[in-house]
Amino acid sequence: MITEGHIGFFFKPESIALIGASPNPEKLSYTILDSLLRMGFQGKIYPVNPGYQEIRGLKCYPGLDEIKNRVDIAVFAVPAPAVLEILNGSVENVKGAIIISSGFREIGPEGKELEIRLKEILNEKGIRAMGPNCLGIYDTITKVDTFFITSGKVERPARNGVSVLTQSGSFAAMIMDELANEGAGVARVVSYGNKVDVDESDCLEFLAGDDATKAVALYIESVGNGRRFIAAASGCVQKKPVIALKVGKREPGARAASSHTGAVSGRYEAYEAAFRKAGVIEVASYEELKDACKVLNRYPLAQGKRILIITDGGGIGISIADACEEAGLRAPEIASRTVEKLKKKLPAFASVKNPVDLTGSVRNEHYIAALQEAFGEGYDLAIVSLLWGPPLLTPDVAEKIRDFADSCGKPVLICSPGGKFSREMASAFTAAGMPVFFTPDSVVRAAAVLCGGKNKPESNLR
């Protein structure tokens, strides 16, 4: 019987051994050791390689059995056959393994045979394992980083609340890099590849009880045990939002998935049903998943689907309103007595409807006035869009809007479209701890996720 306790040690290791450690910067294992050192992992690190006495100032061991202490995680960065050979040897002190190595099920029948034997050995020895054919763990809490791509190539995000679970290593790398580039963080990222043992259900069970994780984002090619997945996901959803991107939905995506991590995708409709049953919010695309991660770092789910839109550019407001309707959100009119109050506080030509258009005459305080007067009147989420053309609009507005968002207890999402100048201005929001979305489409994708996606019927909401 597998319980969350079984894999919890992967997320609080006191010791990590690196099989195949090397001082040669061209080796994957070099990057892994370098990442662990750079991250500042506080536990013991044991390089293992019979060819060296010492690597980067650390004592190097000829084999796992020469390490006379417990090894919480043994990271395997050696060819597939060597993984089996080593695990067949003396590994009594090893609790868990992260098998980076490829050359298993994903390469065809021969590799599949190896993977079956690998599974048998792991069972026999009682070792829990992630992989093979994976990147392993990037953990901003315990400072573990087994990703073999340098931070020069794939930037590492700072600490925040969303944990990401994925079969695909390239997906893990891509989303980490982009999130970091947009100033967004993560809690823990797990790339488990072929899932010879640890899978999304194990991880969901652990993350359900993980205080460091505020929300979970899943990238799914396939799920082995559907019933267990629904149970694990439901359990997690009770505690925090879980979102999922299912890829390999149809031919030929499904065909590609089968060779990629050896997965058989199964009928997409079964996944849709499982997500619905478990209360998992399904997203439709990579961009939607990325937007979801950004927004779930900052906000819990909204209480309903009524969106207030405030802009200083009419065209953008209309695009946001259109996208809201398209996504099943609502943008109801502002109550008429609020309109009267607002007209006194906003620029003369402002359009006091929903969307509110503050026009190019906008000053910082107009955004705050619009939020203060209108947001209480029956909206669940506000989208605030800023074009930085207006001469009296300054980045100081960011902290003011942040303070308002903090005090009102409802999500306020920021949209700042444009190029270099706009991104520079908008960085005031990132600095104030608010995620920034760069297109009307993107901010509405994030809003739709907070409003529960398509799996949360309107009738359940205000």
Added chain:
Amino acid sequence: MITEGHIGFFFKPESIALIGASPNPEKLSYTILDSLLRMGFQGKIYPVNPGYQEIRGLKCYPGLDEIKNRVDIAVFAVPAPAVLEILNGSVENVKGAIIISSGFREIGPEGKELEIRLKEILNEKGIRAMGPNCLGIYDTITKVDTFFITSGKVERPARNGVSVLTQSGSFAAMIMDELANEGAGVARVVSYGNKVDVDESDCLEFLAGDDATKAVALYIESVGNGRRFIAAASGCVQKKPVIALKVGKREPGARAASSHTGAVSGRYEAYEAAFRKAGVIEVASYEELKDACKVLNRYPLAQGKRILIITDGGGIGISIADACEEAGLRAPEIASRTVEKLKKKLPAFASVKNPVDLTGSVRNEHYIAALQEAFGEGYDLAIVSLLWGPPLLTPDVAEKIRDFADSCGKPVLICSPGGKFSREMASAFTAAGMPVFFTPDSVVRAAAVLCGGKNKPESNLR
């Protein structure tokens, strides 16, 4: 009877007068004059303002009638009532006007009244006009720039083939800024605001015969004369691709549009039908329009919907394949004899299906080999995705792929997801003249546009 000849002079002016010119950098007119000078407009520039003798080294005129030469375009940057007053005066030498000023129909009944009188005066005097409540023209061919937002705030794109027509000034500014930021160019951008006279149909008639324009992108809130629009758009579609984003599709987007440029949006279904009839490719969102502009600068429409996908990361390939299917594109299997040939030329673990996964062992020549062997076998468009993790992949691959694309005569689209490092690597493609898309979703949006969008039925294609 209005023909294209009537507004052609807006796109080859020999003289521009700037009503309300000012040496004060806080005035909109200062930015307009500055933009014209920076762009290097080769015609005559006449600042007009009774308060000055000279502005920025140019002789300043007290009134339009004091300019003893023909004025092709009089740019009005004065309050709404002053526009009417000036036009009511002596303006015999003025051919066309760009009325930047707001304070007309978009502000309500009073402004509407002003706009009706404006229309009467223009008709009476035989002056063609763009605006009011607009940004006017940004033209990379004739070096005209009447946009009153500085290039420090809104970057100006370089010269390329797509012309953009829009009612919304904020939309014009936003897309120009983002295109410039992503290294993409434009031919001519026209922001015509309230359309007291010149509208999308006039512009489409002109652009149909404009050699500098390879494709047209439309942002539409409303169209006044539907029949004329269909005729103008059809005429343009005979010559070059026309794409359109209709905003204000439904309440409340439509409600916002009515106050924004005073437009009445009309039923969305009528627009859909008009686009279909005219052969206009409709895009669904701002992001899709931007992606379309980038790709139409480089490629004509594809001959069919069969997509070849080549990647070096399995997860990305699956996401691209999924997005293709979702967008109504097809990703048929590679013919088996091609598979055999390819296997000999690609890395050992490469997955030779569609998507082709070249894996982390990829070298530059593998991309070329995959394109050379597989693309001829019955695909209409190739999507090439590059993750820059693989150590043997270098930016030199960009020119090689560009050369292949040039020689094969079919579109090859580049997807390069990720953050700083990836963007830096991918800039080799931009430098080689190929647009880069940064997410699986984005490259597929561009591919879908080239494949004719939803208005081009599969049966018309190979």
